[in-house]
Amino acid sequence: MGSAGGALSDGAKVLCRELGRQIAQHNCIIITGACPGLPHEAVLGAKEYGGLAIGISPGLALQEHIDRYHSPYEEYDALIFTGSGLMGREIEGIRSCDIVCIVGGRSGTLGEFAIAFDEGKLICVLRGTGGIAEHIHDIVAMINKQTDAEVMYDTDPKSMIEHAIEKHHERVRRGVAYSLRVVEG
Amino acid sequence: MGSAGGALSDGAKVLCRELGRQIAQHNCIIITGACPGLPHEAVLGAKEYGGLAIGISPGLALQEHIDRYHSPYEEYDALIFTGSGLMGREIEGIRSCDIVCIVGGRSGTLGEFAIAFDEGKLICVLRGTGGIAEHIHDIVAMINKQTDAEVMYDTDPKSMIEHAIEKHHERVRRGVAYSLRVVEG
Amino acid sequence: MGSAGGALSDGAKVLCRELGRQIAQHNCIIITGACPGLPHEAVLGAKEYGGLAIGISPGLALQEHIDRYHSPYEEYDALIFTGSGLMGREIEGIRSCDIVCIVGGRSGTLGEFAIAFDEGKLICVLRGTGGIAEHIHDIVAMINKQTDAEVMYDTDPKSMIEHAIEKHHERVRRGVAYSLRVVEG
Amino acid sequence: MGSAGGALSDGAKVLCRELGRQIAQHNCIIITGACPGLPHEAVLGAKEYGGLAIGISPGLALQEHIDRYHSPYEEYDALIFTGSGLMGREIEGIRSCDIVCIVGGRSGTLGEFAIAFDEGKLICVLRGTGGIAEHIHDIVAMINKQTDAEVMYDTDPKSMIEHAIEKHHERVRRGVAYSLRVVEG
Numbered sequence: 001m002g003s004a005g006g007a008l009s010d011g012a013k014v015l016c017r018e019l020g021r022q023i024a025q026h027n028c029i030i031i032t033g034a035c036p037g038l039p040h041e042a043v044l045g046a047k048e049y050g051g052l053a054i055g056i057s058p059g060l061a062l063q064e065h066i067d068r069y070h071s072p073y074e075e076y077d078a079l080i081f082t083g084s085g086l087m088g089r090e091i092e093g094i095r096s097c098d099i100v101c102i103v104g105g106r107s108g109t110l111g112e113f114a115i116a117f118d119e120g121k122l123i124c125v126l127r128g129t130g131g132i133a134e135h136i137h138d139i140v141a142m143i144n145k146q147t148d149a150e151v152m153y154d155t156d157p158k159s160m161i162e163h164a165i166e167k168h169h170e171r172v173r174r175g176v177a178y179s180l181r182v183v184e185g
Numbered sequence: 186m187g188s189a190g191g192a193l194s195d196g197a198k199v200l201c202r203e204l205g206r207q208i209a210q211h212n213c214i215i216i217t218g219a220c221p222g223l224p225h226e227a228v229l230g231a232k233e234y235g236g237l238a239i240g241i242s243p244g245l246a247l248q249e250h251i252d253r254y255h256s257p258y259e260e261y262d263a264l265i266f267t268g269s270g271l272m273g274r275e276i277e278g279i280r281s282c283d284i285v286c287i288v289g290g291r292s293g294t295l296g297e298f299a300i301a302f303d304e305g306k307l308i309c310v311l312r313g314t315g316g317i318a319e320h321i322h323d324i325v326a327m328i329n330k331q332t333d334a335e336v337m338y339d340t341d342p343k344s345m346i347e348h349a350i351e352k353h354h355e356r357v358r359r360g361v362a363y364s365l366r367v368v369e370g
Numbered sequence: 371m372g373s374a375g376g377a378l379s380d381g382a383k384v385l386c387r388e389l390g391r392q393i394a395q396h397n398c399i400i401i402t403g404a405c406p407g408l409p410h411e412a413v414l415g416a417k418e419y420g421g422l423a424i425g426i427s428p429g430l431a432l433q434e435h436i437d438r439y440h441s442p443y444e445e446y447d448a449l450i451f452t453g454s455g456l457m458g459r460e461i462e463g464i465r466s467c468d469i470v471c472i473v474g475g476r477s478g479t480l481g482e483f484a485i486a487f488d489e490g491k492l493i494c495v496l497r498g499t500g501g502i503a504e505h506i507h508d509i510v511a512m513i514n515k516q517t518d519a520e521v522m523y524d525t526d527p528k529s530m531i532e533h534a535i536e537k538h539h540e541r542v543r544r545g546v547a548y549s550l551r552v553v554e555g
Numbered sequence: 556m557g558s559a560g561g562a563l564s565d566g567a568k569v570l571c572r573e574l575g576r577q578i579a580q581h582n583c584i585i586i587t588g589a590c591p592g593l594p595h596e597a598v599l600g601a602k603e604y605g606g607l608a609i610g611i612s613p614g615l616a617l618q619e620h621i622d623r624y625h626s627p628y629e630e631y632d633a634l635i636f637t638g639s640g641l642m643g644r645e646i647e648g649i650r651s652c653d654i655v656c657i658v659g660g661r662s663g664t665l666g667e668f669a670i671a672f673d674e675g676k677l678i679c680v681l682r683g684t685g686g687i688a689e690h691i692h693d694i695v696a697m698i699n700k701q702t703d704a705e706v707m708y709d710t711d712p713k714s715m716i717e718h719a720i721e722k723h724h725e726r727v728r729r730g731v732a733y734s735l736r737v738v739e740g
Contacts, residue, residue, distance in 0.1 A: 005738070006700065029263055054239070054263055060280065060455050061304075062363035068737060078214050078239055080265055081280035083455045084646070085430050086737065087670045091643045092277075095245060095266035106700040111669030115642045118662040119246075135697040142690040145561065145661040178247035182623060182641065183560070190553070191515060245640050253552060268640045270615050271552065272485045273461045276454070291515040292488040299481030300457045320512040327505040330376065330476040367438060367456065368375070399633050424609070424633055430650065431674075432733035448584050448609055450635055451650035462647075465615060465636035489616075548617035 001093065001112040002038040002103035003131055012129040013041045016103050019126060019157040020045025026161055029054060031097050033089060034071050034079055038103045038129065043075050055079045056093040058086045091115055098177060099124060099164045104131035113139070119180055120148025122171060124164045127155045147183050148176045186278065186297040187223040187288035188316055197314040198226045201288050204311060204342040205230025211346055214239060216282050218274060219256050219264055223288045223314065228260050240264045241278040243271045276300055283362060284309060284349045289316035298324070304365055305333025307356060309349045312340045332368050333361045371463065371482040372408040372473035373501055382499040383411045386473050389496060389527040390415025396531055399424060401467050403459060404441050404449055408473045408499065413445050425449045426463040428456045461485055468547060469494060469534045474501035483509070489550055490518025492541060494534045497525045517553050518546045556648065556667040557593040557658035558686055567659050567684040568596045574656065574681060574712040575600025581716055584609060586652050588644060589626050589634055593658045593684065598630050610634045611648040613641045646670055653732060654679060654719045659686035668694070674735055675703025677726060679719045682710045702738050703731045 002016070020042035023030045030046045032039035034055025043053045055076040059065035060083035065073060069086070073079060082089040090112050094100055100116040102109060102125045109132045116123050117140070125136045132139075140151055152167065154160035171177040187201070205227035208215045215231045217224035219240025228238045240261040244250035245268035250258060254271070258264055267274040275297050279285055285301040287294060287310045294317045301308050302325070310321045317324075325336055337352065339345035356362035372386070390412035393400045400416045402409035404425025413423045425446040429435035430453035435443060439456070443449055452459040460482050464470055470486040472479060472495045479502045486493050487510070495506045502509075510521055522537065524530035541547035557571070575597035578585045585601045587594035589610025598608045610631045614620035615638035620628060624641070628634055637644040645667050649655055655671040657664060657680045664687045671678050672695070680691045687694075695706055707722065709715035726732035 031263070052237075052262065054265075056265070061365040064365065077237065078216070078263075079281065080239075080241070080277055082277055083280060083453075083458050085453045085674075085735070087673050088453050088646045091639070091646070092265055092267055094642075095268060096264065107669050107673040107698045107702070110694070110698060111666055111673060114662050114666030114669055118642050118666060119640075131699070132697060139665070139694070139697075142687060142694075143662045143665060144686070147662065180246040180249065180640070268638075268643050269461070270489075270550070270638045272464075272488050273638050276458045276461070292484050292513045292517070295509070295513060296481055296484030296488060299477050299484055303457050303477040303481060304455075316514070317512060324480070324509070324512075327502060327509075328477045328480060329501070332477065365455070401633070422607075422632065424635075426635070431735040434735065447607065448586070448633075449651065450609075450611070450647055452647055453650060462635055462637055465638060466634065550616040550619065 001033065001100060002105045002109050002129065002133070005037055006106060008037055008104065009130060012038060012104050015126060015129055015157060016041035017045040019101065019103065019161070020051070021049055022157045022161040024049035024051025026165060031056065031093055033058070033093055034065065034073065034076060036070065036072055040072055042103070047075050052077050056089050057081050058089045059083060087111055094119065094121065098122065098168055101126060102133050102136060103129040104133055106131055117143060117149045118147060118183070120176065122164060122168055122177070123149060123151045124160050125151060125153045126157065126160060127153055145183070148181055186218065186285060187290045187294050187314065187318070190222055191291060193222055193289065194315060197223060197289050200311060200314055200342060201226035202230040204286065204288065204346070205236070206234055207342045207346040209234035209236025211350060216241065216278055218243070218278055219250065219258065219261060221255065221257055225257055232260050237262050241274050242266050243274045244268060272296055279304065279306065283307065283353050286311060287318050287321060288314040289318055291316055302328060302334045303332060303368070305361065307349060307353055307362070308334060308336045309345050310336060310338045311342065311345060312338055330368070333366055371403065371470060372475045372479050372499065372503070375407055376476060378407055378474065379500060382408060382474050385496060385499055385527060386411035387415040389471065389473065389531070390421070391419055392527045392531040394419035394421025396535055401426065401463055403428070403463055404435065404443065404446060406440065406442055410442055412473070417445050422447050426459050427451050428459045429453060457481055464489065464491065468492065468538050471496060472503050472506060473499040474503055476501055487513060487519045488517060488553070490546065492534060492538055492547070493519060493521045494530050495521060495523045496527065496530060497523055515553070518551055556588065556655060557660045557664050557684065557688070560592055561661060563592055563659065564685060567593060570681060570684055570712060571596035571658050572600040574658065574716070575606070576604055577712045577716040579604035579606025581720060586611065586648055588613070588648055589620065589628065589631060591625065591627055595627055602630050607632050611644050612636050613644045614638060642666055649674065649676065653677065653723050656681060657688050657691060658684040659688055661686055672698060672704045673702060673738070675731065677719060677723055677732070678704060678706045679715050680706060680708045681712065681715060682708055700738070703736055
């Protein structure tokens, strides 16, 4: 999850392209909000290695996806049309991921991070991609809430994915990977 | 889309298994509500031929999918956790399909048919699977509304999928396959 | 819940206006899809007697409610913007009602009926309003599923609301009014 | 929108109770996530002055609202059952408010703020209520995105509501209060 718009540095794009490659090489499925920008770089990287890409679209149908949201579609194996708008479709993308990757980002990505944190997800922050990703550490301190969320930071896509998969398996064994604990507030 | 519960005849199961095989053999993706019953038979058929299966789950997370909804998950390539309950998750399944297949079914399937009809989808009804599928023709007459929906009936999965794909391509050319026309009421 | 468009008879409008009055006079809140047509007649009736009206809008915001969905807003005490489109917003309207009234209707109303039936609601069908309402009895037979739903039929708004409120209280005592039993299929 | 759980100071509760009173006295409707904690204090304040309170519930039905989410219901004029869970129901609460008030809060409230900011809402932050509210100024700087959102800060509920209503009317005149501009990323 990350920046779909705004100024995107070449460095961030390169990192996200590599992130997508690593996701595919580790036989993971990439799920994004089917938006342009950094997440799309990751999709392009995943497709280089034959990875499976699923997009959770804000649109009611493909035409709206293209015309209203100016979003890509050709690279995706499947698009899920939530019809819930940019911020409404975020919840499902997050819920459907075992590992949530944060790259760059602004208020959309911040919303996704908040959902992922509140719903106790495993979250990987790719440092060096700018935006909200660089502030997650401070935001976690501000939140001051205990959920099942665990936040990992890395600057290298390969080691990030490797550690995240390892951590995911450990969470499966501990029984927190696939459940949702209701934590009020 | 079809019966997840109730009494399911062996004949209906055989037809749905074959439907899944045909979907995969025609390089289509099967999208279901990730429920047991007839849709799961189709998923099993699709997997026999290496097809891709995506399930739109009613649950908030995998644990709820299993414990509360008693639903299968192992055969799916990806599960989308809507967390919207049995009837809430239907809308996305329908919106994300190019071709909506109706097999058997009760009130859940009737809701899916109503969504598909109202949102102007291409709908295939597999006759011989019992339930709501056998009454769709009468229900269309009761609805008495003009949308972009087109309803096809068949008793053979192979010819149904072939005709549906042909019809879909024709709808793409006409410009009605990927858009959503707002039709009040 | 009922016809927002199509040909609406004067008789159906008069019945719905009276239905709204009865809802308000019995201190009930009217919840609709904030659409034009028969449901809006009921809202107008409810406002004659100072009733509270809540609309579950298909739009993302008021502007879209007006421009895209051509829907009324001035008579409502509150609008809830689901941003989920015409068929996506139905689920919440149904879930939030203790008593679901069906008047006239086409595929949208059929979808609402299917949700209400599947989720075990108390459903009142106002006969004499045309459309789907006249076919609900047949459709219930087609569905052939046991849920907590109970369907009442009447041709007079006043006696319908009175009997429905009585029945609702009886359902509260029985413990089925406020719970949602998961019934597969 | 604000803290439903965690340690809530008496000072924050007193401020929120007064906030609710002010909302009702200015003839505004209070919309919350129907949760306990600070938002409920505001509802109690609003009811002291006969205000209207609408709760956007995470539950599928009242029973789930009470049993699973341990949430209040008696003080509400109407509950909307989204059935989308704690983080899924947030989007509608935000979309349905003209003025979004942030009090205290942790990751849930952060998610609501992110939605409100991204969807260009008028946002009032009540300082002195602890939690995320005290950090919104820093978070806005981190987001670094231009939307139609405007963020106001105050420590006094009365002056906050008065200024917010004034600002809202000005936004209506400017044409940004009721529309949703799609801003990618």
